[in-house]
Every structure is written in C-alpha cells, then in structure tokens.
Amino acid sequence: MIALPILLVAFVTGVSVIFAVQAGALTLAGGLALLAIHAHVTRASRTPWRSQRSDVSTLALLAVATALLALLLP
Numbered sequence: 001m002i003a004l005p006i007l008l009v010a011f012v013t014g015v016s017v018i019f020a021v022q023a024g025a026l027t028l029a030g031g032l033a034l035l036a037i038h039a040h041v042t043r044a045s046r047t048p049w050r051s052q053r054s055d056v057s058t059l060a061l062l063a064v065a066t067a068l069l070a071l072l073l074p
Helices: 003-019 021-042 052-072
Strands: none
Touching: 003 021, 021 052
8 A cells, every 4th residue: 555655755755756855856856745645644553762743753853844845946
C-alpha cells in the first residue's frame, strides 16, 4: 500500500526535475508531506525504542526543509 505513493512521488519528481529543479523540489516536498500524512493515518507498528510520532515528525521536517530549499533555489 505504501509503495504506490512512493512510486508516484518518484515518477512525478523525476518528470518535474526534467522541466525545472525548483518544481521538482516542490513536488518532492509535497510528496514527503503526503507520506507524513499517510504515516500518521496508518500508524503502522514501530520498534519499541521509537515513538509513533517520530516518523511523522521526521517526514514533516523533511517536507518543510525541501520546500524551503525549493524556494531558495535560483
């Protein structure tokens, strides 16, 4: 189930990078945000030493960082 969003993000990002790096980075940020939402909604089993929110917060932080990078690209 998680493979479909990852494949979709990879395809759209690849196509967007061909046209513009900034568009590709924004697409990647959007995809990471969708994966963070998916991780939050599904809440799959995690290892005991990690909290359930750590994966969601990591993906959300990556999405924000990628979006900031996209805005700073020339």
